[in-house]
Amino acid sequence: MDITQFIKQTESHKIVPVFFHQDASVVINAIEASYKGGVRVFEFVNRGLNGLETFKTIIPHFKKYDDLVIGVGTIYDSKTAAQFVEAGAQFIVSPGLVTELANYCVHHNIAYIPGIATITEATTAMHLGCEMIKMFPANVIGSAFAKAVKSVLPQLAIMPTGGINPTEDGLKEWFDAGVNCVGMGSQLFDKLKINNGDFNGLEQDIKKAVKTAFSLQS
Numbered sequence: 001m002d003i004t005q006f007i008k009q010t011e012s013h014k015i016v017p018v019f020f021h022q023d024a025s026v027v028i029n030a031i032e033a034s035y036k037g038g039v040r041v042f043e044f045v046n047r048g049l050n051g052l053e054t055f056k057t058i059i060p061h062f063k064k065y066d067d068l069v070i071g072v073g074t075i076y077d078s079k080t081a082a083q084f085v086e087a088g089a090q091f092i093v094s095p096g097l098v099t100e101l102a103n104y105c106v107h108h109n110i111a112y113i114p115g116i117a118t119i120t121e122a123t124t125a126m127h128l129g130c131e132m133i134k135m136f137p138a139n140v141i142g143s144a145f146a147k148a149v150k151s152v153l154p155q156l157a158i159m160p161t162g163g164i165n166p167t168e169d170g171l172k173e174w175f176d177a178g179v180n181c182v183g184m185g186s187q188l189f190d191k192l193k194i195n196n197g198d199f200n201g202l203e204q205d206i207k208k209a210v211k212t213a214f215s216l217q218s
Contacts, residue, residue: 002110003112007180010159014171014175014182017188019034030189033202037205039210041181042070043183044073045185056088072089073093085108095134097115098114099128103128111132113134114134116133119153126155132180133157135160137162138183140162143177159181160179160183161185162185163187166209166212175213175217184209193205
């Protein structure tokens with residue numbers, strides 16, 4: 001998926017779940033609960049030693065959803081990105097800005113969202129051809145920074161990730177700052193529900209967050 005399509009998708013679906021678990025069946029259930037909850041963009045986090053194998057296991061389960069976009073985060077180099085893209089990843093996210101990864105993704109027309117924490121990094125990302133940035137960690141940097149970035153680089157779409165609460169106040173703060181969507185991990189995925197296999201409860205949590213995000217759209 002190219003970055004223009006990805007940005008449009010996130011504009012329509014404001015919450016991007018960010019999730020990883022060693023057990024592929026848990027990831028499958030988490031993605032299923034997210035989809036039923038209204039999510040259409042999902043970021044699988046590449047952690048541990050079996051991230052690629054887990055991703056290869058889960059992808060076939062979601063070919064039935066032609067409106068679901070699944071990508072991979074915590075990617076640091078183009079070789080790893082290429083392996084995930086070959087396995088079916090539709091977008092690539094990294095915690096920081098990686099020049100060679102940006103070059104690879106732009107050259108191959110793959111949506112790449114680099115993590116940034118300064119105006120210099122945001123500007124560098126733009127010059128490398130990135131059209132969307134990931135503010136990370138969002139709860140440390142703050143929503144005021146997102147507003148500042150939009151004031152000087154309005155052409156960049158922003159996806160803050162990290163420590164954002166799925167409440168009306170928590171989401172409103174960021175959308176009022178002009179972000180395109182929000183990435184949400186542990187605040188969205190209740191660990192107790194995950195451990196207990198309560199994916200119906202998880203679906204309801206996600207549905208509530210998605211409904212809240214939609215209600216804040218101007």
